[in-house]
Amino acid sequence: MFAEIVYETGRMSVGEYGSEDEVKSAVKAHNDRAIKGEPGGPVGAPAERVAAVYLYDKHPDDFNQEQTMSADVLNKELENLVKNTQDKNGVVAVDQLVLGVRGLSHPMTNAQDRSGFDSYYKMKESKKLNLSFLEGSAA
Amino acid sequence: MATIVFQRMSQLVTDYVLGASGSITPPASWTMGLSTTVVGSGANMARGSVWSATVSGSNVNEIGSTTANGYARQTIAKSINQAGIDWGTSTFDSTFSTGGQSTAADQVTFGAFSGAPSPNGANSWVLTDGSTLNAGQLYVAADTAATRTFANGDTEKVTATIKAG
Numbered sequence: 001m002f003a004e005i006v007y008e009t010g011r012m013s014v015g016e017y018g019s020e021d022e023v024k025s026a027v028k029a030h031n032d033r034a035i036k037g038e039p040g041g042p043v044g045a046p047a048e049r050v051a052a053v054y055l056y057d058k059h060p061d062d063f064n065q066e067q068t069m070s071a072d073v074l075n076k077e078l079e080n081l082v083k084n085t086q087d088k089n090g091v092v093a094v095d096q097l098v099l100g101v102r103g104l105s106h107p108m109t110n111a112q113d114r115s116g117f118d119s120y121y122k123m124k125e126s127k128k129l130n131l132s133f134l135e136g137s138a139a
Numbered sequence: 140m141a142t143i144v145f146q147r148m149s150q151l152v153t154d155y156v157l158g159a160s161g162s163i164t165p166p167a168s169w170t171m172g173l174s175t176t177v178v179g180s181g182a183n184m185a186r187g188s189v190w191s192a193t194v195s196g197s198n199v200n201e202i203g204s205t206t207a208n209g210y211a212r213q214t215i216a217k218s219i220n221q222a223g224i225d226w227g228t229s230t231f232d233s234t235f236s237t238g239g240q241s242t243a244a245d246q247v248t249f250g251a252f253s254g255a256p257s258p259n260g261a262n263s264w265v266l267t268d269g270s271t272l273n274a275g276q277l278y279v280a281a282d283t284a285a286t287r288t289f290a291n292g293d294t295e296k297v298t299a300t301i302k303a304g
Contacts, residue, residue: 016207026253029292059270111222
């Protein structure tokens with residue numbers, strides 16, 4: 001399974017693990033280091049507290065690998081993109097529109113659609129971990 | 140620091156940027172991986188290298204491909220200076236021989252590791268695509284300052300700077 005770990009700093013990582021318990025063990029070990037002010041890895045950068053953990057059956061980067069959409073959905077998306085790209089005179093910069101179209105198949109959400117410690121990915125997680133397992137035994 | 144630009148990146152310039160190719164196209168997303176392979180010099184990475192689990196010749200070998208223990212590739216968004224993990228505003232270096240346009244990606248984080256991945260020991264970071272280990276295209280790689288070996292609770296942070304010259 002894969003876990004998306006969102007840190008309190010807003011940074012994020014994805015890791016592959018054998019089980020949910022393995023995810024919890026790794027996340028708690030890192031979080032405990034942050035509480036104790038210890039380095040987070042071999043380079044010596046500070047460890048960071050963990051704010052959210054999302055579990056996936058596959059890597060969330062694998063969202064729509066075929067880069068396809070149904071014509072109906074694409075038509076609606078195009079309509080929105082044209083509406084959002086046009087200037088006050090109703091003129092659309094085609095290269096800007098192209099960028100928007102390419103972004104439709106990107107696996108990450110748009111920055112303006114995220115808040116707090118939301119997932120960075122469009123793929124729906126299979127589970128969001130309750131972080132109560134982080135409590136205790138760090139000091 | 141040794142760096143290398145692989146054939147696919149050059150082909151994107153000639154075929155996609157110049158020729159608007161419909162078959163040689165950038166990936167849906169960029170991903171970052173860690174490799175045990177040293178960039179150079181000598182018999183390590185080459186412009187025509189490929190990802191492979193086989194340690195031989197100029198093959199590029201990824202850490203964690205036998206046992207991940209928390210390792211996976213990290214995604215970089217195809218945007219500039221949006222909140223999240225993407226590319227920075229590029230800057231220009233006018234130096235005749237070594238100049239060019241460069242951009243730094245936001246720092247990506249690997250881990251937390253749940254133990255030692257196998258293989259362990261990252262000697263380089265690689266800009267690639269897809270999430271399947273030892274697969275996908277190679278675009279750019281650079282040596283880490285020293286071999287990084289990972290254990291339970293470790294994370295690793297990489298800030299990639301790409302210079303097109």
